[in-house]
Structure formats: structure tokens, C-alpha cells
Amino acid sequence: MNLNMPARAAPPRPDPPDGGTTAGAQTRFQRPFLKWAGGKFRLLGHLLATLPPGTRLVEPFVGSGAVFLNAGIAANHAADANAHLIGTFVRVQEDAEGVLAEAQRLFAPANNSADAYYRLRDEFNGDLRPTARRAALFIYLNRHCFNGLCRFNRRGAFNVPFGRYRRPGLPVEEVRAFRHVAQRTTFQTATFTATMAACRAGDVVYCDPPYVPLTATADFTGYTGIDFGEEQQRALAAAARELAGRGVPVVISNHDTRLPGNSTVERAANSFRCRASSVATAATGLPPRK
Numbered sequence: 001m002n003l004n005m006p007a008r009a010a011p012p013r014p015d016p017p018d019g020g021t022t023a024g025a026q027t028r029f030q031r032p033f034l035k036w037a038g039g040k041f042r043l044l045g046h047l048l049a050t051l052p053p054g055t056r057l058v059e060p061f062v063g064s065g066a067v068f069l070n071a072g073i074a075a076n077h078a079a080d081a082n083a084h085l086i087g088t089f090v091r092v093q094e095d096a097e098g099v100l101a102e103a104q105r106l107f108a109p110a111n112n113s114a115d116a117y118y119r120l121r122d123e124f125n126g127d128l129r130p131t132a133r134r135a136a137l138f139i140y141l142n143r144h145c146f147n148g149l150c151r152f153n154r155r156g157a158f159n160v161p162f163g164r165y166r167r168p169g170l171p172v173e174e175v176r177a178f179r180h181v182a183q184r185t186t187f188q189t190a191t192f193t194a195t196m197a198a199c200r201a202g203d204v205v206y207c208d209p210p211y212v213p214l215t216a217t218a219d220f221t222g223y224t225g226i227d228f229g230e231e232q233q234r235a236l237a238a239a240a241r242e243l244a245g246r247g248v249p250v251v252i253s254n255h256d257t258r259l260p261g262n263s264t265v266e267r268a269a270n271s272f273r274c275r276a277s278s279v280a281t282a283a284t285g286l287p288p289r290k
């Protein structure tokens with residue numbers, strides 16, 4: 001993915017992508033308030049049909065939350081290694097109106113400029129306290145940065161450039177809808193191994209890991225500043241196998257089933273292999289692995 005800074009002289013662009021929408025998905029499903037690379041909003045119709053029943057949905061790679069928001073399961077556990085993301089979710093859960101009040105100020109037209117963007121990005125990187133202001137800044141950055149990306153450098157600083165969008169909108173209704181589902185959701189900053197180890201009978205687990213890069217330039221695993229490579233894929237396979245052995249169903253979205261690590265993941269999913277494969281097909285257009 002090309003993350004080069006867009007030319008400052010270029011005209012403003014329409015709103016950033018949000019992982020895609022379809023007319024059906026727009027009317028049937030709740031849209032998350034964050035744009036998220038690899039977000040599953042447009043695949044929900046297919047994906048939710050593959051989820052086995054359970055009393056609690058566990059998402060070790062929750063991202064924007066598109067899946068738990070729409071799964072309609074009695075309880076959710078939403079985890080991600082991205083502490084800024086989970087911190088934002090917790091603030092919305094506890095004080096959605098406070099976050100929205102801060103965000104209204106940030107979404108003023110005067111803040112839709114490169115100068116304002118880089119000033120507010122510095123503020124976000126410089127003050128890590130879990131305030132409503134910081135959650136609002138995260139939403140502001142998500143809507144004003146290049147392609148709605150979430151990327152951190154090795155020192156943990158958000159480093160996506162300004163996106164130059166015409167009129168980025170504050171997703172007020174999406175924040176309120178998220179807060180509603182958040183009342184029956186626990187949030188945790190955790191790596192997938194810790195999240196999966198804590199799963200119990202009655203859980204259903206949906207895993208949507210970062211894509212394994214197909215080429216050096218296709219690398220997009222920068223949500224957390226930690227790479228997600230083949231070793232991580234194998235650890236995910238082992239965790240899925242362990243859960244399947246304990247009778248906890250696991251569905252995994254795969255980007256490319258041709259990779260050796262991913263075929264291991266598919267085998268680990270065991271009785272859910274068909275479902276995992278068809279989810280992979282929906283995500284990639286690749287035929288299901290036979």
C-alpha cells in the first residue's frame with residue numbers, strides 16, 4: 001500500500017473509504033463509527049450467516065467492531081492489540097455524549113487543513129491520558145487522515161498524513177449506536193493469544209487477523225506498530241486448534257489461502273473449515289480451498 005504523502009496542491013477528495021458499503025449493507029446493518037482497513041462491514045450478510053451460535057461473541061481482532069455491532073449476540077468481548085482503539089471504545093462506552101461534544105469542536109471546518117491536522121495529531125501523540133478529548137481526537141484523525149488508515153511508528157506515534165477530504169463528517173448516530181451495543185460488551189487491549197486463552201464454553205470466536213502481505217509493497221500490518229507475520233499466523237492456528245479441542249467454535253477470515261501459514265490456520269479451524277473458507281472467498285474473491 002502506498003502511504004506516500006498526497007500532494008498538497010491536489011484538490012480535496014470525497015470522504016475516505018470505510019471498507020466499502022453496498023445498498024443492502026447500508027440499510028440492514030449498523031455502520032461502525034471508525035473507518036478501518038480490512039473492516040468487514042460490506043461482508044456482514046455473508047459473514048454473520050457463517051457464525052455458529054453462542055452466548056458470547058469474542059473478537060480478538062475487533063478493529064472497527066463491525067461484526068459484534070451487528071451479530072446480535074447477548075454479550076460480546078471485543079479485544080485488539082491497538083490500545084488507542086480500545087481506549088476510544090471504552091470512552092464511548094462510558095461517556096459517548098462527552099466524546100461527541102469534544103468531537104463537534106474538532107470537526108469544525110477550520111480544522112480541515114493540513115496545519116490544523118498536524119497540530120491535532122501532535123496533541124494526540126503527546127497526551128496519552130484516556131480522556132474524552134483523546135477519544136474525540138482519535139475519531140477526528142480517523143476521518144481526516146489519508147485513507148482512514150491507522151498506522152503507528154515504532155515509537156508508537158500515529159503517523160498517517162493529512163487526507164485532504166472535502167467535508168469529513170462526524171458520525172454522530174454511529175457513535176450513539178456503538179454505545180448502545182457497548183453496554184453488553186467488555187473491551188480489552190490484548191494480543192489475540194491472551195484473548196483466546198481466556199475463552200470459555202458457550203463462546204463463539206471470530207478472528208479477523210491483519211492480512212499477511214503478499215508482496216513487500218502490499219504490507220499492511222501497521223495498526224499497532226507490531227508486525228503480524230507468519231509466526232503470528234502459526235500462533236493463531238495453534239490457539240484456534242486448542243479452542244476447537246475444547247469445543248469452542250472459531251471462525252477465521254483468511255486473506256489468501258495459498259500461503260502455508262494460512263492452510264495451517266484452516267486446518268486448525270477443523271469443523272469450521274468450510275465456513276472459514278467461504279468467509280475467505282467473500283473477502284478475496286479467491287475460490288474456496290478444496
Ligand SMILES: C[S@@+](CC[C@H](N)C(=O)[O-])C[C@H]1O[C@@H](n2cnc3c(N)ncnc32)[C@H](O)[C@@H]1O
Pocket residue numbers: 036037038039040041060061062063064065066067079080081082190191192193208209210211223224226228232
Ligand atoms: C483486519 S483488522 C480487523 C477488522 C475488523 N474485523 C472490522 O470489521 O473492522 C485486524 C485488527 O487486528 C489488530 N491486531 C493486529 N495485531 C494483533 C495482535 N497480535 N493481537 C490482537 N489484535 C491485533 C489490529 O489492530 C486490527 O484492528
